[in-house]
Amino acid sequence: xxxxxxxxxxxxxxxxxxxxxxxxxxxxxxxxxxxxxxxxxxxxxxxxxxxxxxxxxxxxxxxxxxxxxxxxxxxxxxxxxxxxxxxxxxxxxxxxxxxxxxxxxxxxxxxxxxxxxxxxxxxxxxxxxxxxxxxxxxxxxxxxxxxxxxxxxxxxxxxxxxx
Numbered sequence: 001x002x003x004x005x006x007x008x009x010x011x012x013x014x015x016x017x018x019x020x021x022x023x024x025x026x027x028x029x030x031x032x033x034x035x036x037x038x039x040x041x042x043x044x045x046x047x048x049x050x051x052x053x054x055x056x057x058x059x060x061x062x063x064x065x066x067x068x069x070x071x072x073x074x075x076x077x078x079x080x081x082x083x084x085x086x087x088x089x090x091x092x093x094x095x096x097x098x099x100x101x102x103x104x105x106x107x108x109x110x111x112x113x114x115x116x117x118x119x120x121x122x123x124x125x126x127x128x129x130x131x132x133x134x135x136x137x138x139x140x141x142x143x144x145x146x147x148x149x150x151x152x153x154x155x156x157x158x159x160x161x162x163x
Contacts, residue, residue: 002044003042003043003044004042004043004044004115004116005043005044005045005046005112005113005114005115005116006040006043006044006045006046006114006115006116006117006118006154007046007047007048007076007105007108007109007112007114007116007117007118007146008045008046008047008051008070008073008118009047009051009102009105009117009118009119009121009125010051010054010055010105011119011120011121012032012036012118012119012120012151013051013055013066013067013069013070014058014060014066014120015028015029015032015120016029016032016033016036016066016069017029017060017062017065017066019060019061019062028120028150028151031150031151031152031155032120032151034151034155035118035151035152035154035155036069036151039151039154039155043116043154045073046073046074046075046076046112046114047070047073047074047075047076048075048076048077048078048104048105048108049075049077049078050078050100050104050105050108051070051105052067052070052075053100054100054101055067055070076108076112078104078108079111081111082104082107082108082111083099083104083107085107085110085111085141085143086099086100086103086104086106086107087099087103088137088141089103089106089107089137090103092133092137093133094106094130094133094134094137095124096124102121102124102125105117105119105125106125106134106146106148109146109148110138110143110144110145110146111143111144113144113146114144114146115146115147116146116147116148116149116154117146117147117148117149118149118150118151118154119148119149119150120150120151122150125148126148126149126150127148131148134148
C-alpha cells in the first residue's frame with residue numbers, strides 16, 4: 001500500500017526553526033519538529049519550487065537551514081495548469097489575491113492529488129470555516145480535495161502526551 005502523500009508548504013520549515021518564545025509558537029515548533037523528525041517517514045513528503053522561492057525570500061536567520069530541509073524532498077512542478085487553478089481560487093475568492101502564495105500551494109496539492117496539505121496557515125488553508133468553499137470550488141474545477149492539516153493532526157495520539 002502506498003504511503004499517503006503530504007505537500008509541505010512554507011509555514012512548516014518556518015516553525016521548525018522559529019525563535020519566537022511565546023507559548024503558541026513554542027508548541028507549534030515542538031509539534032513541527034516531532035512530525036518532521038519522527039513521523040514524516042510514514043508519508044510520501046514533497047514540496048515545490050514555490051516553497052523554495054518563498055523560503056529564499058525569507059529574512060529569518062535560519063533561511064539556509066529551512067531550505068536544507070527540502071534538499072531530499074521531491075518537488076512538484078509548477079505548470080501553466082497549476083497557475084490557472086491558483087487564479088481560479090483567487091477569482092472565486094477562496095484565497096487572497098496573490099497567486100504565488102496560498103493559492104499556489106493549494107493548487108499544487110489539489111492538482112497532484114496530495115492526501116494532505118501540511119501547514120500552520122490556519123487563516124487560509126487549515127481552516128474548517130473555509131473548507132466547504134474550497135471543496136465547492138475544487139469540485140467545480142474537477143480537482144481532488146486534499147485534507148489541509150497541521151503537524152499536530154498528523155502526530156495523532158502522541159500529541160496527547162508530552163512530546
